[in-house]
Amino acid sequence: MTENPTACLLIIGNEVLSGRTKDANLQFLAQRLGELGIPLREVRVIPDVRDTIIGTLNEVRRHFTHVFTTGGIGPTHDDITSECVAAAFGVPWVVHEPSRAKMAADYARRDPPVEFNAARLRMATLPEGAVPIECAMTSAPGFTMGNVHVMAGVPRIMQAMFDALAPGLGRGTPVTSATVHALGVFEGTIAEALEAVQGRFPALDIGSYPFYRAHGPGGFSGGGVALVAKGTDAQAVAQAAEAITAMLRDMGAEPVQGEPPAA
Amino acid sequence: MTENPTACLLIIGNEVLSGRTKDANLQFLAQRLGELGIPLREVRVIPDVRDTIIGTLNEVRRHFTHVFTTGGIGPTHDDITSECVAAAFGVPWVVHEPSRAKMAADYARRDPPVEFNAARLRMATLPEGAVPIECAMTSAPGFTMGNVHVMAGVPRIMQAMFDALAPGLGRGTPVTSATVHALGVFEGTIAEALEAVQGRFPALDIGSYPFYRAHGPGGFSGGGVALVAKGTDAQAVAQAAEAITAMLRDMGAEPVQGEPPAA
Numbered sequence: 001m002t003e004n005p006t007a008c009l010l011i012i013g014n015e016v017l018s019g020r021t022k023d024a025n026l027q028f029l030a031q032r033l034g035e036l037g038i039p040l041r042e043v044r045v046i047p048d049v050r051d052t053i054i055g056t057l058n059e060v061r062r063h064f065t066h067v068f069t070t071g072g073i074g075p076t077h078d079d080i081t082s083e084c085v086a087a088a089f090g091v092p093w094v095v096h097e098p099s100r101a102k103m104a105a106d107y108a109r110r111d112p113p114v115e116f117n118a119a120r121l122r123m124a125t126l127p128e129g130a131v132p133i134e135c136a137m138t139s140a141p142g143f144t145m146g147n148v149h150v151m152a153g154v155p156r157i158m159q160a161m162f163d164a165l166a167p168g169l170g171r172g173t174p175v176t177s178a179t180v181h182a183l184g185v186f187e188g189t190i191a192e193a194l195e196a197v198q199g200r201f202p203a204l205d206i207g208s209y210p211f212y213r214a215h216g217p218g219g220f221s222g223g224g225v226a227l228v229a230k231g232t233d234a235q236a237v238a239q240a241a242e243a244i245t246a247m248l249r250d251m252g253a254e255p256v257q258g259e260p261p262a263a
Numbered sequence: 264m265t266e267n268p269t270a271c272l273l274i275i276g277n278e279v280l281s282g283r284t285k286d287a288n289l290q291f292l293a294q295r296l297g298e299l300g301i302p303l304r305e306v307r308v309i310p311d312v313r314d315t316i317i318g319t320l321n322e323v324r325r326h327f328t329h330v331f332t333t334g335g336i337g338p339t340h341d342d343i344t345s346e347c348v349a350a351a352f353g354v355p356w357v358v359h360e361p362s363r364a365k366m367a368a369d370y371a372r373r374d375p376p377v378e379f380n381a382a383r384l385r386m387a388t389l390p391e392g393a394v395p396i397e398c399a400m401t402s403a404p405g406f407t408m409g410n411v412h413v414m415a416g417v418p419r420i421m422q423a424m425f426d427a428l429a430p431g432l433g434r435g436t437p438v439t440s441a442t443v444h445a446l447g448v449f450e451g452t453i454a455e456a457l458e459a460v461q462g463r464f465p466a467l468d469i470g471s472y473p474f475y476r477a478h479g480p481g482g483f484s485g486g487g488v489a490l491v492a493k494g495t496d497a498q499a500v501a502q503a504a505e506a507i508t509a510m511l512r513d514m515g516a517e518p519v520q521g522e523p524p525a526a
Contacts, residue, residue: 011306014468014470014493015470015472015491016289016293016306017293017302017303017304017305017306018293018294018297018302018303018438018440018493019289019290019291019292019293019294019297019303020440020472020491021472022289022290023286023289026279026282026285026286026308027282027285028282029282030279030280030281030282031281031282034281034282039280039281040280040281040282041280041310042280042307042308042309042310042315043274043279043280043306043307043308044305044306044307044308045289045305045306045307046305047304047305048468048470052305074450074471074473075450075451075454076450076453076454076457076458076470076471077454077457077458077461077469078461078468078469078470078471114449114451114452115452117451117452117454117455118455119450119451119454119455120451120454123451154473154475175281177281177283186377187337187338187339187382188338188377188378188380188382188383188386189377189378189380190339191338191339191340191380191382191383192380192381192382194339194340195339195340198340198341205277205311205341206340206341207277207278207311207339207341208337208339208341209278209283209284210337210417212417228278228283230277230281
């Protein structure tokens with residue numbers, strides 16, 4: 001089995017760092033990239049500061065197969081992602097003629113027509129050599145430059161851009177996972193036995209996540225643990241889930257594979 | 264006005280990178296730190312991988328006044344944050360006797376009593392010289408080591424730990440913000456005028472965030488922009504909000520300071 005490609009996500013925006021906006025893109029991309037076998041290995045949230053964006057881009061694009069960015073490609077003065085990507089790659093930032101023409105046609109069709117002013121033209125200005133990412137949600141493109149994929153921050157537009165991008169990404173082996181829940185079980189009680197299971201499946205990530213529900217489905221309340229086996233070897237994942245289930249039964253618990261019991 | 268202290272957040276956990284768990288700590292910490300005048304300048308989400316945690320800790324603790332971490336301080340094998348902090352600081356990882364005694368008393372009081380096994384003792388094992396962060400939610404401590412504050416990943420425990428920590432953090436000038444909403448206004452239309460406002464208030468961050476509501480309060484649907492002025496000079500923030508309001512009125516819009524109109 002060859003090594004999977006890797007992904008890093010840069011969330012660019014003061015509004016996430018200030019807490020004004022709750023990021024809604026991380027989880028979507030994490031799940032989709034896992035399915036494609038391009039696991040997300042790091043996320044950074046950075047401000048709309050030129051030197052920070054350029055420095056971070058140049059650091060992470062050398063360490064990961066793919067870098068995805070969200071945010072900062074609109075028409076206002078705080079939208080500086082695109083010009084920073086050009087600077088990071090050391091190429092000019094130039095009007096991309098097919099994108100300009102597409103946006104001009106879009107704006108002319110609107111009723112009332114939208115003026116294609118200098119601010120909007122910035123959205124058709126791309127690093128030289130970039131390939132636009134087009135989607136049905138907007139005529140203003142995202143783009144791919146080298147291994148950096150630049151997408152909008154607005155979730156529905158980001159998702160449409162990712163859908164357009166995904167078929168062209170080289171895939172790895174999909175990451176699969178299996179979850180075993182057990183109510184009324186403390187992490188500290190099972191830790192040693194769980195570590196032994198991890199030892200039997202060194203290629204998998206086995207994680208333990210306590211949960212507590214004050215008012216769950218069916219009136220359920222109480223706590224327990226969710227034990228998750230994850231990796232690219234689907235057969236080993238299934239075997240690990242069986243081993244975790246057996247371990248919990250041996251300890252007198254009533255494990256449930258999949259979603260936690262409702263009552 | 265002296266420079267504000269700065270903060271970096273490390274979210275440590277495979278479960279966030281895989282998309283299994285949606286982070287719920289970033290926004291809370293971003294808002295609280297802004298109020299304390301310790302603005303959050305970067306967030307990284309990293310996996311439960313020893314070398315990655317140690318390397319990242321040693322990088323960011325030199326660049327920011329404070330580093331906050333969430334996750335990885337439970338009793339299971341994938342909880343390795345504490346020992347990685349010890350390694351990053353080059354100090355032994357040792358049982359912290361007051362924390363051990365507190366946890367032992369807590370476990371003995373439970374009905375039925377909880378065994379204080381080796382896995383649970385790991386939660387009382389801290390980098391030598393660390394100061395525990397205690398809270399009412401759990402007897403297992405977080406801790407501060409140098410400028411690194413290590414907290415639980417479970418939001419209600421993290422929040423209690425932060426509440427315990429906050430009074431001892433050196434404060435800066437609180438970051439305040441003012442928001443002006445305008446319905447039916449496109450970012451591209453106001454970009455140039457908004458940049459001129461930013462030019463008049465160089466010490467502030469002025470941001471533009473489009474919004475769209477399919478089904479808002481009072482049956483409102485439609486889009487617009489939220490324009491946000493943010494900074495440590497509260498008077499300048501208020502002046503910038505007035506300037507933005509005047510700018511929007513000049514363009515024929517009906518700006519609203521604060522929350523967007525309901526209908």
